[in-house]
């Protein structure tokens with residue numbers, strides 16, 4: 001392999017790599033604004049200038065190919081001077097409005113001004129003024145003055161989103177970004193440009209001014225919008241989710257996530273329709289009762305039916321752990337009618353990330369044991385049987401069947417007993433006799449298996465009544481660390497909800513099945529011991545990047561661009 | 562500091578007590594004829610100089626709008642976590658304003674860091690030292706109590722321009 005020496009460190013590289021790539025691989029970070037590992041090279045910001053021995057001038061590391069025996073200095077006086085000069089140049093027309101800019105705290109320009117600039121400007125003339133608060137698209141706000149013309153957003157829409165919607169217009173210091181005439185920047189991936197914009201020129205209309213980045217805690221999670229399972233970070237302030245951002249995982253979603261997933265998969269967690277505490281139906285009304293009372297009623301009523309009259313509906317929205325214990329309970333009771341509903345939105349997909357299956361865990365639910373066995377009925381058959389009153393009792397795990405359509409709602413109306421685990425009140429809970437509040441994806445540990453068979457971890461980002469940020473090792477902002485019960489910010493809403501696997505395990509005790517687990521991790525351990533698909537997997541080896549489930553034949557996940 | 566003597570170390574004069582008592586009384590009488598420095602608070606109120614750090618307040622412009630742009634820096638720098646800011650968008654040119662701005666006066670230690678860090682000169686230390694509350698909730702001052710017209714803060718703003 002050819003070798004290059006960067007700052008005295010000898011590094012191996014692959015032919016065709018640029019200096020910046022070779023350096024990154026070797027753990028050396030060369031400052032860059034316009035370069036992005038997933039985009040084409042544009043070379044316009046000039047901050048990555050480095051000194052190469054035997055070359056008369058400094059070269060830009062992002063577009064200069066590394067060569068065997070090349071000796072590069074990234075911290076020589078000449079490079080530092082050049083970097084400072086570039087910073088001074090970029091800042092000439094920068095409005096320096098960090099106090100009102102959402103990017104502050106995660107801004108490359110701020111960071112580099114601090115690290116690579118001496119902080120003196122010789123520019124005394126009036127700064128150039130451009131349009132601020134321009135609505136580029138339904139979800140994107142653009143501030144012309146902050147833009148440093150790096151062209152990342154343009155290259156992203158063109159090369160990744162496949163929609164050539166943005167362009168530069170004008171020249172020199174008047175250059176600015178706009179959409180093509182009559183076009184709106186409205187593809188399903190626009191919000192990724194907010195993430196990659198090195199400054200605060202592009203901001204999210206949804207998240208705008210909601211919170212400073214340093215006021216939030218960030219927790220690794222997975223998007224629940226479709227079966228791609230894009231890796232995300234959940235940003236929380238005052239126990240309320242403020243935004244989702246994509247987390248890099250080359251094999252699943254690279255650096256990106258879609259706008260649909262980013263904006264529509266977290267608001268229900270803090271919605272006023274949240275189910276807060278268990279309830280049972282008395283004289284047509286749902287009334288709040290204790291956990292014990294609700295579970296006792298669920299147990300007593302389920303005992304009234306023959307097992308052939310009962311069906312269990314698992315859920316592709318619940319974790320593998322939830323579904324696993326649910327299936328164990330069904331097996332223990334001798335209920336063979338067990339399946340789950342698919343949520344396929346035919347035609348609603350694209351060539352980048354979004355998939356038709358609008359659930360995060362259909363493969364996981366199936367692998368964990370939610371499928372009809374010993375001649376049990378499948379989901380469609382169960383619903384048919386409900387209509388003709390052959391099935392009289394349904395136990396549904398976190399799914400809104402009535403929401404699937406009128407026909408389903410009418411069927412649920414015919415049941416003698418309906419028990420549901422629900423995160424939010426929905427059409428199905430309208431028919432329920434027992435509603436058990438389940439923790440949302442952002443409130444629990446668990447595993448989702450995406451369409452390609454990658455098992456991925458969920459971690460709790462917000463607390464419920466029974467969890468505690470510090471004791472449960474959740475990520476904490478400074479506010480969480482020092483807040484007391486007398487501080488208003490520490491009083492964000494917390495719901496009386498529990499992870500479904502815990503509810504099922506509590507109910508199982510009443511049926512004489514001892515599913516005694518303290519933590520989701522123990523449930524998963526049991527799953528991996530009893531199920532060949534999860535063999536050898538645990539929370540640690542699944543880690544941040546996920547791990548493939550075993551013994552299934554699926555198309556090998558194709559690396560996304 | 563005078564060294565405290567043990568009884569066994571006292572000399573004869575000190576052991577007699579009378580001269581020492583006379584000395585003490587002399588000091589008392591002398592002070593009686595000096596001008597008084599105590600104030601009869603609350604009938605008479607102390608007027609602090611501009612350098613005084615009373616409770617932090619928000620500067621309200623003549624237009625009635627607060628200067629604050631809800632950048633959150635004061636909240637971040639505050640060592641006591643006394644300040645909670647929530648931003649929102651305004652049609653005004655400044656784009657951002659604090660929808661909610663609260664200082665918990667039970668947390669505040671009057672260090673003045675918030676004033677020092679503010680990029681807008683929007684939060685300043687006032688001359689107000691009269692802080693009385695009867696419960697914890699009362700001690701959390703919202704915008705209603707924090708906003709003070711700029712005219713009433715001239716002293717402090719001038720002081721900051723000269724010495725900050």
Ligand code: SF4
Pocket residue numbers: 146147148149150151152153154177196197198199201202
């Ligand atoms: S808007 Fe942001 S990403 Fe686009 S060119 Fe300007 S600075 Fe670069």
Ligand code: SF4
Pocket residue numbers: 223224225226227228229230253257258259260261262353354355
């Ligand atoms: S592609 Fe699917 S998983 Fe990824 S962000 Fe969109 S909805 Fe979520």
Ligand code: SF4
Pocket residue numbers: 617635638639640641642643644664668669670671672673674675676
């Ligand atoms: S004076 Fe100090 S303690 Fe009080 S609010 Fe300001 S920064 Fe916080």
Ligand code: SF4
Pocket residue numbers: 099628629630631632633634635636646675678679680681682683684
């Ligand atoms: S530092 Fe100044 S502008 Fe920023 S939030 Fe505090 S008072 Fe407002």
